[in-house]
Amino acid sequence: MSSSTPLLAVDELSVVFDGHGSDEVRAVDGVSFTLEEGRVTGLVGESGCGKSVTSLALMGLLPDRGVRVGGSAVMRLPEDRVDLLTLPQRRMRDLRGSQLAMIFQDPLSSLNPVVPIGRQVTEILRRHRGLRGSVADREAADLLDRVGIPDPKRRLREYPHQLSGGMRQRALIAMAVACRPRVMIADEPTTALDVTIQAQILELLRDLVTEEGTALLMITHDLGVVAGLCDDINVLYAGRAVETAPRTPLFSDPTHPYTVGLLSSIPRLDAPRGEPLTPIRGSVNDNIAWSQGCAFAPRCDHYTMECLQGPPELVAVGTAAGVEGGGSGGASAGASGAGAEHVHRCVNPVRHADVADQPVTESPAVAGGDEEEAQG
């Protein structure tokens, strides 16, 4: 697709879980996206749309049995290129932590409760960088310092339960960045944190991406996080990408009815008091299989019989060129350079005129997490 090869090119990734006695589950059903150095790519969608499974598949952390993974995820390494999905476990172990790192959702349960924080940081330094003893300790303290943990030497001796939620997530981030990975995956890293800490963590991630040139895959259901952090966004629904675009066109000109629905269900601070939210009808259980048509059709306000004629293709947004130019200059220019094109998977896309009356303007939140303030 692109002239220069991307750092990580995920193509038609699919993950199918064998149902125990019942039907198999297609958790991810042909997702494609690319990651570039120094850019943040978002995977957005509601619970159960396949976001986390995508990240685990890329990390090679899915269970050995009962799972079939298809497609490819080609990563550019200094010396060669490898497909992460077919790499033997032994080589994946070498890549994980050093080239590919992951930050998880719940920092408390993601840290070993009976091992001091220091040990959990130095073990990765020892594994991938061969540091041990006092050298490793010093490096671990530096790492904690870099992710904004005060008094790092004392913290190294402490256990996860002695740290606050934000500290724990910072410690996990310190472990993730310990070996300067080229690709970092963050799976809802701020979900378990309160709003002010959320903003700090997002800022930290942004800085790390900018300073190190890491490619960050940000998995979230929080459009505030997306608006504040992501350069390119993939909206997932029922295991497939339904709309992909750089940040500005996605927020200013969403075309897939699902994206439009997500954006209009965000509570707004400037909305009149008592005005009801506009949720998406039904739940993720109301899907139909992609093979029969658009999985979102049963919940969609725009669907016609055409939507049920078979799986819709991912196509470029018809009037994208004209509308994209209307967005804010900086982001658009960056997007047209290295980022994603604006594509969607819909036969009855929402036209811009239709959304004009929707409560969606530019980025609904710049600092990320403003919505939660309104909710809480």
Place this chain on the structure above:
Amino acid sequence: MLRFIVRRLLQLIPTLGGLSILLFVWLQRLPGGPEYALLPDDATPEQRAELRESLGLDEPVTVRYLAFLRRILEGDLGTSLATGRPVTEEFLTRFPATFELSVTAMLIAVAVGVPLGYLAARRRGTALDFMAVGGSLLGICTPVFFLAFILKVVLAEQLGWFPSAFRLSPGLARTDLSGLVILDGLRTGELDVVWDGLLHLALPGVALASIPLAVIVRMTRASVLEVVGEDYVRTANAKGLHRNTVRTRHVLRNALLPVVTSVGLLTGALFSGAVLTESVFAFPGIGSFIYEATQTRDYPVLTGFILLIATMYVIINLLVDISYSLLDPRVRAQ
């Protein structure tokens, strides 16, 4: 850490105090006092009353309880009605044998049970898992004395691989330092004694180990299965750590926490379980002595035994709590 231990030690006082009251009440309420056990069936009520008086059984309850408590604290558990020797002395000569047997059984149970339970969890659903789980069920269901009897008949009497009775072969000289055959043998360098002692410990040790072994296998298996699904194990894998590092530092270390607790409880139960095993193998420990004491209603001996078991239980649980707090920093913090 020190404060934790001191606090736990102070908690022993009410526990043991309550136990002494229970024990005393139990003794008062038992039917058929010693005057029935010691005197012939046709003794007159006057003779029985005379004996009660001479044993101090006609004093008020509170007086007798305080006297009882004072004697216990002085280490005086009374005189065995059957042998006429002090109970404390009888115990001291027999307890090392029981202690050695129980420790052997627990070492076998842990050394076999933890790896077996771990492997069963790793190979869940395979023949090994099936055998471990099925075998442990069998182990729990088989009465200890029955297993002890089978082991003795087959391995000792028919095949002759192991001695069938006692702690040491008759006529083997040894230097007695502490009453513990293996430990003394190792300290004095009498390796023939160590080997002979181990042979004698093997069968009763295995028989006594069967139930704790079965519990530990199941406990370890369930615990490992739970821990491998924990987020921090996924984190450890996401860090690219070697498989063995993940298994030992992240899986096993957490999985063993509940196992440690159960080992403590099981060790306490072992001392009472040793009674049956010892009588099958004529092992000269406390078990066979207690067995006779129940036959003759030798109350001082029985009281002393219960007190001993209870104290062991409490001490073992203290050790478990301390080791637990070493293994799990979250406990220490509370």
